[in-house]
Amino acid sequence: MIQLIAGARLPGGHAAADSGTGAGGSELVDVWIGANGTIRAVTPAGSLAEFDGVRKSAATTLGAEGRVLTSGLWDEHVHLGQWAQQSSRPDFVAANSPGEALTRVAKLLAPDVHGNAPSEIIGMRLRGGDWGGLTREQLDSVSSTVPIVLVGLDLHGAWLNSAALARHGFLPDHDAHVIEDECFALLADLDRVTDETLDAAIDQAAARAAALGVVGVVDFEIRWSYEDWLRRERSGFSTLRVESAVYPEHLDRAIALGLRSGSPIGDGGRISVGPLKVITDGSLGTRTALCCDPYPDGGHGRQLVPPAELTELLSRARHAGFTAAVHAIGDRANSQALDAFEATGIAGRIEHAQLLQRRDLARFAALGVAASVQPAHLLDDVPSMRAVWADRAERAFPLASLDRSGAKIVLGSDAPVAPLDPWLAISAAVGRLPAGSDVWVPSERLSVARALQSSMRGPLRPAAGDPADLMLLDSDPLAPRKGSGPDAPPFERPSVAATLVGGTLTHLA
Incomplete structure (x- = not known):
């Protein structure tokens, strides 16, 4: 020491x-x-x-x-196990059309110098939502026998060929595009490895994070992670401070064990139980973020947790000693999340807070609810925002407005949606400058000092x-x-x- x-x-x-x-x-x-x-x-x-x-x-x-x-820096929103595994998979973020995506798949399918060809293609961060995605026929034209899975940029959707749909248990007539719960189950299936393999990958990911100045993360892995982190802590993991979230389906289990937000996991003092994580709407890429105004092709997105159910859930969590982290991307989802915080008095934050109504800006500070934002998403989401939120662009990623209102802002990556790299988040919050595009609403830039402070505890x-x-x-x-x-x-x-x-x-x- x-x-x-x-x-x-x-x-x-x-x-x-x-x-x-x-x-x-x-x-x-x-x-x-x-x-x-x-x-x-x-x-x-x-x-x-x-x-x-x-x-x-x-x-x-x-x-x-x-x-x-x-x-040191904190990444306030990661899926650490997914990041540890998926960061080594082929990245499709640069594919700007179906043709470019299919060409990349074809190259990946080609045998190597020894004549060995892959038995499955799993690609990450496909921008399919920007240009309508891929059909089974398009994917099957590249290969009808080798399973192909291309996971969307936001992890809320994926595109599969016929062989992949069959391998992962989907019905023969299922569309190539799987979203939300079906996609989450698919990702869990893709990431199923032994504890030893997963822990080794997390050790490597943690070392990479430490090399960037990261001292802590809030881990939103979608699984019961308490035993995972207890095992890692007993095996000597100490590279990062970790707060491990609990999901609603595991809340009763956590309460039965006497756990609450802040409860230590192990004896080292660096790993603890995090907030209750609740996902209330979808994402921009799948057009399922819950919005007040309709999308150009109709519909307002998806409401995954009705307001009354959210209020009851947060109330129960508060009485059990938990804080809350509520996923809300669309402006209607954010309004409903703030309503639930107000009704229950639970402490916590809204994850993403991507699109907000002007009247809701001041409510964050008034209710003591933090805005947990991932600025690197702005760099990736501008094409989709131009396509479906052009009439509400001024209200997307309103960082400076939140800051002026007195709201607490904390920054993260949502890795593997974006790389676990707080410096990228800071740069995006300060510059708001997607590659090949103009600055996205310059008035909403944060100062370097504010962006840095929002990445630190x-x-x-x-x-x-x-x-x-x-x-x-x-x-x-x-x-x-x-x-x-x-x-x-x-x-x-x-x-x-x-x-x-x-x-x-x-x-x-």
Whole structure:
């Protein structure tokens, strides 16, 4: 465990120095870390030879060498097991038409240099919702014998050829497109592996996350994960802090075990029970997000949990000691979710909060409900939003409006829908600039400081008493960006030199 980080800078030093406040400026500091994993003191570099009985010369020291020290990042919305497995599968996000998707499938089916051909194709992040998807006939024209599964960008839908439909138990006359519950069951089937295989994949995914400065995640894996995390914790998993969500079908089981949000899982102090996760509507890609106004081809989306049922469920969860994380993408779904929070008084957040009515913006802060947003979805969803939400574009991903209203915003990825990469989320929140497109509603950009803070649970400038969940960066993310004009990057990603959780190194470049 690190006892001393020597010679670091705190972020925003340029601003402090210019203001003349003397709030640290660009001076170097030493950060002393206690045995309990919290910061004991932040002192001018070299000013103390000893602190609280720990001699500098004998301390386990991480030399910062002038790098920038700030709080580590959280990804507030991941499906960690799915990300660990699916991130290695072929990515179809760049396919902009049926022809491009089918060409990529054909290339994947081609035998390798040894003459070996795949027995199944599982592709991820297909943008089929943008251009109408694929038919069985189209997929069968590439192969009628090798199962082909192409999972949609948002994980709420997938396209299968006849061989895949048969393999995964669908009726012979089923359409190629499976959505919502059928798709979730399909994904669970695709991801079914041994515990050992899954845990090894999660260890690797956690190490990759730590290399990005990530210190914690909220895990929304759609399964009973309590025993999974208990097993991993007992096997020594300690790379990340993890809050593991519970779904409604498992709530009674959790209550019977005496669990509640915040209950520890294992004895290490890094893994705990998270919120109750409730999915109340679908997604934009499948046109099932529940909206007040109809889609161009009719329909308002899908209501997966009626308002009265949602209120009863959240009330029961609150009395059992749970917080809530309510999935709501469409504006009607968000209104109904806020109504349920108001009726029950449960603490928690709305996951996605993608499309909001103007009158609902102030309700987040008034009710103490956080907006848990995945800004990288904006980069992927612009084609769909232009196609079906063009008349409500100003209300999609209203980050700055939520911020001005006083709402708490927390950022995540929804990995594997988008990569587990908080820097991508920060960049998307600041720039709102999809590839090959104009800025999506520039007035809704977040500042770099706000986007960073929304990706952290600790402060931008750590101080005594804060957890030593930290990252050491090669550059200051709050420094003025280089260059100017429309071609200048809205945010410059820093390199992560080290990551610590509770004072213990989890990554060192």
